[in-house]
Amino acid sequence: MxxxxxxxxxxxxxxxxxxxxxxxxxxxxxxxxxxxxxxxxxxxxxxxxxxxxxxxxxxxxxxxxxxxxxxxxLDIYRRLRRSEAGDATEIPVVDTIDPEEFFAKYYHRNMPVKLTGLVDHWPAMEKWSLDFLAGKMGSTMIELQGQRQSRADYEIASNELKRNVTFADFVAALRRTDSSNDFYITANNDTVNKQALAPLWDDVGEISLLKPTGANDGFFWMGPKGTITPFHHDLTNNLLLQIVGRKRVTMIAPYDSAWMRNHKHCYSQWTSPDELAMLGEQAPKLWECDLGPGEALFLPVGWWHYVVGLDLTIGMSFINFRADNDFYTGYLTETDF
Ligand SMILES: O=C(O)CCC(=O)C(=O)O
CATH class of the missing domain: 1.10.10 (Arc Repressor Mutant, subunit A)
Structure with a gap:
């Protein structure tokens, strides 16, 4: 039939x-x-x-x-911000910011800023290299995101892509790799890595904007040149810090969310900033920032961001600010849009 x-x-x-x-x-x-x-x-x-x-x-x-x-x-905010910042797409940069100024001008106004001079005193800035980390942590089992290239939705599927390897094997893979998005230690591997990599926190100092909780604050990131963290927004304010190598971050303000094709939770269906830029006049403003060693980017809650590793990178991120940062308690329970 x-x-x-x-x-x-x-x-x-x-x-x-x-x-x-x-x-x-x-x-x-x-x-x-x-x-x-x-x-x-x-x-x-x-x-x-x-x-x-x-x-x-x-x-x-x-x-x-x-x-x-x-x-x-939201369009009111978009137009007012555009009147204020014009067509400039650069994130402002402030050296050795005073915490009072940071919270008043950026944190409480939900505005991104690149910060320099925050971590110059950290031993990690001098010490962390492939040789040093392989020597210190080589035999330690760590967790990373692996086989990311096997799925287009690798970030959404990050729980299924968790893999365990020794730090020595991870470093060996980095040495063999020129550029790849296939493996990356990310904040999603934090539960295992905070314990496994605890000795590294000896090289981490304080940051004036954060309140020390005494529990190895911060999430560890490390990967080859070529990692891509696709467009998403966080549910907290976040400080993204570079220790080795450079990253390029493209950001879109929350008042432009209607353009973000947000189909699930905090994720977007756009696969790159270039795709968005092709919308021409319709495109939301793409804010840009290159982050090098010793530099940190304040990623305000709700801002969309897309992050590319321009080099082999080592970094950390933090959410333990000296201010209210609980924006996830009231978050939606149903997140298909
Ligand atoms: O550094 C990265 O690759 C991504 C960082 C990020 O998106 C975050 O911390 O929310």
Missing amino acids: TAKTKPNAKPGKREVLAQALMEGCPLDQLAARFVAAGYSEKAASYEAARAMKDPLFAAGKRLGNQVKKRDWT
Whole structure:
């Protein structure tokens, strides 16, 4: 028996309505949607009128309008920020910032800033190299993200890509690799690595903006040139610190979130800043920052970021600021959008 398919079958009525709701179609254009989907003018007017009386459709429509209202409010921030910063895309840089200035001008205003002079006193800045780390930690089992190239959604699937290797094997792989996004020690490997790499914290000092908790604060990052952390936003404020090598960070403000194709949790469907830039006039503003050894980037909560390793990199990130940083308690429980 051969399956019968109806050529040019028009979508069902509820499908047309669902699509119209998802796309924010105004009520006076609803009938036209049915016509475009292949319904007669008469049937289209009838279905549009019927939808207005359907409580489910009405609730969906109100919800859609609420989202549009929120987007309008966010657009106020976008326009005001653009008036303030113009077309400049560089993240401001401040050397040896005073904590009071940091919290007043950046943290509490949800504005990114690149900071220099925060960690010049750290022994790690002088000591950490492949030779030193292999010598000190070589036989230690650590966890990393492996086989990332096997899946397009490697960041979303990060729990499934956890692999255990000795630090010596990891360093050997780094030495063999010119450029790769296939393996990377990230903050998602923190539970294992905080214990395993505890001796490294001897080389880590204090940072004036953070409150020491006495528990080896910070997340360890290390990987070859070519690592890519795709667009996402964090649920906390975050300080991203470079110790060895350079990273390029592209950021997009939370008020531009409507452009971010945020389909799941904190992730975006855009695969690179270049794709976004191709939107031309429509593109949200892409803020840029290159981060070198000894430099730190304040990544404010909610800001989208995309990070590329320009060299073999070693870094750390921190969330233990001397201020409220619990933005995850009220986070959504359902995160498919
Ligand atoms: O350094 C990286 O590759 C990513 C850092 C990051 O995205 C983060 O800490 O949220």
